[in-house]
Amino acid sequence: MKQSTVRAVAAGAVVLVCGLVALVIAFYPQAATEAGALSQTGSAVVWGLPTAKLMFNIAAACSLGSLVLALFALPPQGKAFSGALRFAGVSAALWALAGASMTFLTFHSLANIALFSEGSGAAFMSFLTDVDAGRRGALTVLVAAVVALLCFAVNRSAAEPRSTITRGSTLKSQRGVVLAILLSAAGLVPLALNSHAASGGGHPDSTLSVVMHMAAAATWLGGLLALVALRRSLDAAMLPTVVRRYSTLALVSFAALAVSGLLAGWAGLGSLAAVVTPYGTIIAAKSTAFAVLGIFGVLHRRSILARLERDPNGGGRTFATLAVTELAVMGVASGLAAALARTPPPTVAETGPLEEAGQIPSLIEAAAGWKLDPLWSLVCGMAAFLYLAGLHRLRLQGGSWPAYRTVLWHVGIGLLFIVTNGGLHVAQEYHISAHVLTQMILTAVVPLFLVPASPLTLAELTVPWRRDGTVGGAEVIGGAVRSAQTAMADPIAAAVGLAATLAVFYYTPLLQYSSATQFGYAAMTVPALIFGCLFTASLWRPFGGPSPSTMTTRMLALCGAALLYGFHGWALAQQPDQLPDARREPWQITVDPAVDLSLGNAEPAGIGMWALAAATLALVAAIMLLRARIKPAPLEEGEGPGQTGKLSAASASALIEVAEADSGPNESPQGLQARYDSLIRP
Structure with missing residues (x-):
């Protein structure tokens, strides 16, 4: 033996x-x-x-x-x-x-x-x-x-x-x-x-x-x-x-x-x-x-x-x-x-089987509570820790990182934790409007903080590639995460993916399943955040570089997203916000063009989707216009290739913008690392 x-x-x-x-x-x-x-x-x-x-x-x-x-x-x-x-x-x-x-x-x-x-x-x-x-x-x-x-x-x-x-x-x-x-x-x-x-x-x-x-x-x-x-x-x-x-x-x-x-x-x-x-x-x-x-x-x-x-x-x-x-x-x-x-x-020995549900709490009553989710509690904690660890490693290497990106990341992670573990998590068991708020915040609001924080760029600058054939963090980012981002680099393709997730959310049994089980909730929230980030990233990419999407393409994608949210808002505005008990009647969303949807008769779920969609899409459009008109800030005196010393926050941001603008969807992390190194190190 x-x-x-x-x-x-x-x-x-x-x-x-x-x-x-x-x-x-x-x-x-x-x-x-x-x-x-x-x-x-x-x-x-x-x-x-x-x-x-x-x-x-x-x-x-x-x-x-x-x-x-x-x-x-x-x-x-x-x-x-x-x-x-x-x-x-x-x-x-x-x-x-x-x-x-x-x-x-x-x-x-x-x-x-x-x-x-x-x-x-x-x-x-x-x-x-x-x-x-x-x-x-x-x-x-x-x-x-x-x-x-x-x-x-x-x-x-x-x-x-x-x-x-x-x-x-x-x-x-x-x-x-x-x-x-x-x-x-x-x-x-x-x-x-x-x-x-x-x-x-x-x-x-x-x-x-x-x-x-x-x-x-x-x-x-x-x-x-x-x-x-x-x-x-x-x-x-x-x-x-x-x-x-x-x-x-x-x-x-x-x-x-x-x-x-x-x-x-x-x-x-x-x-x-x-x-x-x-x-x-x-x-x-x-x-x-x-x-x-x-x-x-x-x-x-x-x-x-x-x-x-x-x-x-x-x-x-x-x-x-x-x-x-x-x-x-x-x-x-x-x-x-x-x-x-x-x-x-x-809890089983004393209470026995679940009794018939009592009075359904109001949205405000439910939103005041907390219900910790195991997946998102772990994800949020690990995300905050790993970002700080990457910053520490980058500084040990002599590099610099814009402070505003760190702030954006942790604000986004904090918002993600509150949405997935706070009152909205409690209220989504009873109210469609809570479902809509959760999905819209994960799809349209949280990505506005996470994507500009450039976590993948930070990881590629600080996590080394392995040379022995094993799979580590750099290999996962380069092989899986960047591949998904490349597939969705075209804003039109990303908008189509976003439309598919909305259809699955609201017109399949996942709507009911997600309100009652942890697995269902994860099946709703994980794709919402992923496709929201992919859509935002496709719009956020710097103008220039190989195979860039034009302003026209991006604005068309935004218009398509607006129409998409408008249609789903129309359907949701017809649904009673207080949902029937999932153990008695199935949750179902239908569209009836004959329904009176004046502002006084529309249900809050549809109004919530319209309001969040209008605010976030308008903000993204404004940011795109500004990024198209404003070039990255020039290096301050005494900084640049071949210069020693630390970069200021503005100059570090400019160099990262240059490195990212020069990279295309298929840019390898090694190439980005080499380009960034050539800019910040002698």
């Missing part, structure tokens, strides 16, 4: 054993309650179901985490990359087996019949085809099996002789890994839909929080386990680099776990008094383990990384020791998570 296999089995055993111990301790009180309720199934189902859940979590984490590690940290031509794909494939196969066991035991738990009793086979097949929980379990098994096959197929193509490896084959392998990552993440969704988060109890939907939590935990746990198993496959010079890259992934996972865990835990608890319940006790224990893991992360970043760079051999042994200890704590957290999944939250 290969040493890497032995290390993988040993590391996995540490996680599993520690998880089983934590599971037994945490689940023992609830097991007695379930044993009384499930009198026909026996202890095999009572204890088998959380045990299968634990194995499911560990196997899924090993599959997803090792794939993420392979894509972002391991060179695609090395042994470690191939080993990570094998590890992910085997883990996905175990994931499928654990998922099948979970589905089988879930059926017996719901049906309360003895294992392998007469007639249970036919009932189980009916469970897989007719019951949502059974269909989701079968889908999870299918996804895990596909991930396993895909990992083995990609590894086979990546394991070709080095002499036959080309840039095209490397890209093909990485695309296969990306697809496997997306499938692995999708495989976590059915389990979240079967959890307390979406069980219909008397607590808010927190399905997205659970999926974010599971994906972040999988990346952290699975990546570390894969790194420990594959450490010997990395040469001494590469190990510190891979560990540093993994540390960055772990830091992002830590932030995502903190946000999603806090929101999902609070949704289950409902109040601080519930901390003393069995559910609250397990959450407190998980929080303690999480804090310990945070301390380990600080040790890794402040001590282990430096020692690895000084002494890769001795530092490697220290890293392995600390990593195994960390895996043991992660195993405890995984066992607690499995116990938590089988423990009813106080």
Whole structure:
């Protein structure tokens, strides 16, 4: 047996054993309650179901985490990359087996019949085809099996002789890994839909929080386990680099776990008094383990990384020791998570099923509240932090950045946070006007702050490209983000994309779905912000440079957007603002030309869209006219190419304008970096 296999089995055993111990301790009180309720199934189902859940979590984490590690940290031509794909494939196969066991035991738990009793086979097949929980379990098994096959197929193509490896084959392998990552993440969704988060109890939907939590935990746990198993496959010079890259992934996972865990835990608890319940006790224990893991992360970043760079051999042994200890704590957290999944939250145990909705609050009453969204809370926090980190790195390099761009960025991020987490998020459950305000602010207002802040330019100036074939921040920006921007560089094309998003928002079931679930809300808000930024960026591009859009083209796009908003405003002005309860009547938007839409009769949703559209489009038109007439400010005396010293804010802004004006939609980040360097450095 290969040493890497032995290390993988040993590391996995540490996680599993520690998880089983934590599971037994945490689940023992609830097991007695379930044993009384499930009198026909026996202890095999009572204890088998959380045990299968634990194995499911560990196997899924090993599959997803090792794939993420392979894509972002391991060179695609090395042994470690191939080993990570094998590890992910085997883990996905175990994931499928654990998922099948979970589905089988879930059926017996719901049906309360003895294992392998007469007639249970036919009932189980009916469970897989007719019951949502059974269909989701079968889908999870299918996804895990596909991930396993895909990992083995990609590894086979990546394991070709080095002499036959080309840039095209490397890209093909990485695309296969990306697809496997997306499938692995999708495989976590059915389990979240079967959890307390979406069980219909008397607590808010927190399905997205659970999926974010599971994906972040999988990346952290699975990546570390894969790194420990594959450490010997990395040469001494590469190990510190891979560990540093993994540390960055772990830091992002830590932030995502903190946000999603806090929101999902609070949704289950409902109040601080519930901390003393069995559910609250397990959450407190998980929080303690999480804090310990945070301390380990600080040790890794402040001590282990430096020692690895000084002494890769001795530092490697220290890293392995600390990593195994960390895996043991992660195993405890995984066992607690499995116990938590089988423990009813106080909000469900005390309130029971959701009662019929009472009086719908007014728009003003709802707008006074707060409802934190896990995705946007994390995105806004990370966006503000990364922008400041980019500024710090740029200044360390001797560069300068206009202060107004920093102000615009943080004002835009603050507005984004308020819209997606404040009163509008609460009110959009009941009022079309809140939906319209949310969509319009994300599409037309927030981009007016974010796009002029030039975050992509800042990232391209401060994030270096990698030379070993791995995918980092620069590669994501250059390969994915800039490609989307290039495709939408023509304002007419961007306006068409904007029209498509509005049609999907208001004339499909997404309107109703987005008001009731976290996934639906994300499906509405994410495209709104993306297409709003793309449309604004197509209008904001400096005049000049290769293949520029003319003023005529931009004004035509603005006129098209005005007509688009006018039509949708007409439709929305006919709808009653206080929507019917989504559990009784479907939300539907229609257009009736015979309706009297005088100002006194128009509903606020349509008026809101017209007002915001008129204000923002007029502002964009005015800015375009000014940018077409005013050239960038000249350099101040003593500044320019070949001059030393820092640039003033006005001159730095002028140089960035020059660099961006000279670049076209297909401009590479390296070219922009070189041009900016030639302007600000001797």
